[in-house]
Amino acid sequence: MIKKPTTLRYDRQFLKELLSDVRVPEDIGLKKCIQCGNCSSACPAARYTPYRPRKLIHDILTGQKDKILKSEDIWYCFSCFSCNLRCPRGNNPGILIHILRDLARMAGYGWKKVLPFKNYLVSLRDTGLGLTPLSTPIEAFEDELGADWAQIRRNLPEILKMLGMSSVPPRELPQEARDQIKKILELANINEEIEKFTKMEEKIEEN
Amino acid sequence: MNKKIPHNGFYLFKSCLIGLEYPGAENSTRFVFDKLGIDYYDDPRQSCCTGMGMNLDVVTPLITSVLAARNFTLANQANHPYFATICSTCYGVNKEACEWTNKDPKLFTQVKNILSRAGLDVKRDYLNAEHVFHAAEVFYQWKDAIKDHVVIDFGGIRIATHHGCHFYKIFPEYVVGDPEDVQVLDDLVRVIGAESISWYSEKNYCCGSGFRHRWISRDLSRAAAYDKLISVKREGAEILINMCPMCAFQFDRYDALLEKLFATKLGIIHLNIAQLLALSMGADPYKVVGVQTHSVKVEPLLKKLKII
Numbered sequence: 139m140i141k142k143p144t145t146l147r148y149d150r151q152f153l154k155e156l157l158s159d160v161r162v163p164e165d166i167g168l169k170k171c172i173q174c175g176n177c178s179s180a181c182p183a184a185r186y187t188p189y190r191p192r193k194l195i196h197d198i199l200t201g202q203k204d205k206i207l208k209s210e211d212i213w214y215c216f217s218c219f220s221c222n223l224r225c226p227r228g229n230n231p232g233i234l235i236h237i238l239r240d241l242a243r244m245a246g247y248g249w250k251k252v253l254p255f256k257n258y259l260v261s262l263r264d265t266g267l268g269l270t271p272l273s274t275p276i277e278a279f280e281d282e283l284g285a286d287w288a289q290i291r292r293n294l295p296e297i298l299k300m301l302g303m304s305s306v307p308p309r310e311l312p313q314e315a316r317d318q319i320k321k322i323l324e325l326a327n328i329n330e331e332i333e334k335f336t337k338m339e340e341k342i343e344e345n
Numbered sequence: 346m347n348k349k350i351p352h353n354g355f356y357l358f359k360s361c362l363i364g365l366e367y368p369g370a371e372n373s374t375r376f377v378f379d380k381l382g383i384d385y386y387d388d389p390r391q392s393c394c395t396g397m398g399m400n401l402d403v404v405t406p407l408i409t410s411v412l413a414a415r416n417f418t419l420a421n422q423a424n425h426p427y428f429a430t431i432c433s434t435c436y437g438v439n440k441e442a443c444e445w446t447n448k449d450p451k452l453f454t455q456v457k458n459i460l461s462r463a464g465l466d467v468k469r470d471y472l473n474a475e476h477v478f479h480a481a482e483v484f485y486q487w488k489d490a491i492k493d494h495v496v497i498d499f500g501g502i503r504i505a506t507h508h509g510c511h512f513y514k515i516f517p518e519y520v521v522g523d524p525e526d527v528q529v530l531d532d533l534v535r536v537i538g539a540e541s542i543s544w545y546s547e548k549n550y551c552c553g554s555g556f557r558h559r560w561i562s563r564d565l566s567r568a569a570a571y572d573k574l575i576s577v578k579r580e581g582a583e584i585l586i587n588m589c590p591m592c593a594f595q596f597d598r599y600d601a602l603l604e605k606l607f608a609t610k611l612g613i614i615h616l617n618i619a620q621l622l623a624l625s626m627g628a629d630p631y632k633v634v635g636v637q638t639h640s641v642k643v644e645p646l647l648k649k650l651k652i653i
Contacts, residue, residue, distance in 0.1 A: 159406075160406050160452055163444070182551045182569045183565075185572070186568050217400045217510075218514060218555070219510055219511070220510065223513070236399070252403055258398045258401060262393060262398060267361045267364075267393045268361050268393040268398055282563075282602060283602075287640055294365075301368055301633070301635055303368055303372060304389075307368075308368070318415075318463050318465075322412070323408060326408050326411045326459055327407065327408075331408070
């Protein structure tokens with residue numbers, strides 16, 4: 139029996155949205171994809187989850203924007219870029235994933251995935267450093283990482299002193315540098331970004 | 346590729362996560378640079394590269410670009426234009442910021458205007474992807490000189506390496522040698538007289554951190570870490586050398602948990618390349634190399650090498 143012809147179509151607007159993002163290299167081989175599957179065979183997420191970079195590229199090229207943005211699959215990527223290393227056509231699903239996640243957020247689907255990491259932005263603005271999200275308080279990770287680790291973290295100021303380093307972990311920038319960084323980040327709209335997180339937290343709490 | 350790596354003029358690009366978890370790796374980098382007489386600038390004003398935030402999808406390209414431009418401006422104004430990062434993600438992110446601002450004049454103008462309002466004058470040629478190096482590449486460039494400083498005999502110690510995905514998979518074209526079988530760390534392992542495992546089945550596999558997975562999809566993160574480490578274990582490696590604190594955290598901090606979850610014995614010692622080189626050059630394991638912050642105890646190795 140002959141299968142019905144496919145009705146899937148290329149979505150010019152969606153491709154433009156992806157390819158015009160500054161993070162996408164100008165010579166990306168997205169349209170050159172031959173569906174060989176090298177990306178999926180190298181992908182750690184494909185070993186344990188339903189995510190397949192080959193399938194994602196197929197879905198992008200056949201205009202299935204809504205399906206992609208709603209799907210859990212784009213959140214399984216490890217950001218390891220093995221797909222980029224292995225692709226024989228110069229395509230880079232790993233970078234496209236980050237743009238798709240942003241689009242998913244704009245479409246209202248991806249917020250829950252990023253809300254836990256709001257503190258990263260606050261730390262960046264106020265200290266110039268990106269503290270590991272969720273690793274404080276130490277107690278929250280003691281079960282998983284062990285009592286030894288918790289002890290190391292509590293003793294860190296002492297250890298840093300022994301190493302002859304700044305005793306404020308991970309390190310402390312001079313006040314002038316912190317002020318300059320804060321000013322630069324505010325001009326780059328970091329407060330507006332943080333505000334988006336706060337609004338979304340409130341909205342989710344209300345529901 | 347046959348890459349041109351300078352010998353001097355480095356801006357030591359410190360990592361937030363190294364400072365928090367493995368400060369000895371940062372300190373060992375200074376120790377090795379000092380020992381070799383490498384000219385570098387250790388700038389307390391340097392900020393985060395935003396790598397963690399980028400991969401957690403919470404920072405915009407503009408935020409990453411303005412901070413990269415600020416760091417590059419500080420480095421260039423101090424006449425130390427070459428970044429020597431100690432984290433594979435810092436390496437990848439700084440290169441990316443250069444590529445973005447170079448190809449998009451509108452983004453560069455926006456960045457330039459923002460920086461000028463904070464009193465900084467960024468020039469277009471400051472943001473040069475070819476000026477971003479990993480400290481491991483600097484060591485590699487100096488490997489003949491390293492040989493002369495080795496005082497500890499690592500003969501017979503079997504060592505595997507993990508280069509960190511963001512060092513060779515984002516920009517394979519910038520990698521010394523074959524990006525599908527990177528030997529930068531392995532060559533350094535051989536230089537100090539240890540036995541390099543060179544290739545193992547999961548050499549190109551991710552550490553499993555996956556950034557968000559570490560915190561949110563923990564089962565996924567641990568499964569990948571186990572696949573990686575068991576393949577290292579099968580080769581009989583005593584040490585796995587890393588050059589990225591995310592990978593180090595994943596391997597070292599989760600060792601006990603992975604042993605329990607998968608009912609297996611791991612116990613591989615995890616060292617940053619700078620820590621390995623510093624130890625081989627006679628650095629104090631506690632005051633310089635900072636082995637006291639490791640979860641898998643390094644002492645059995647130190648005893649075997651007669652360091653303690």
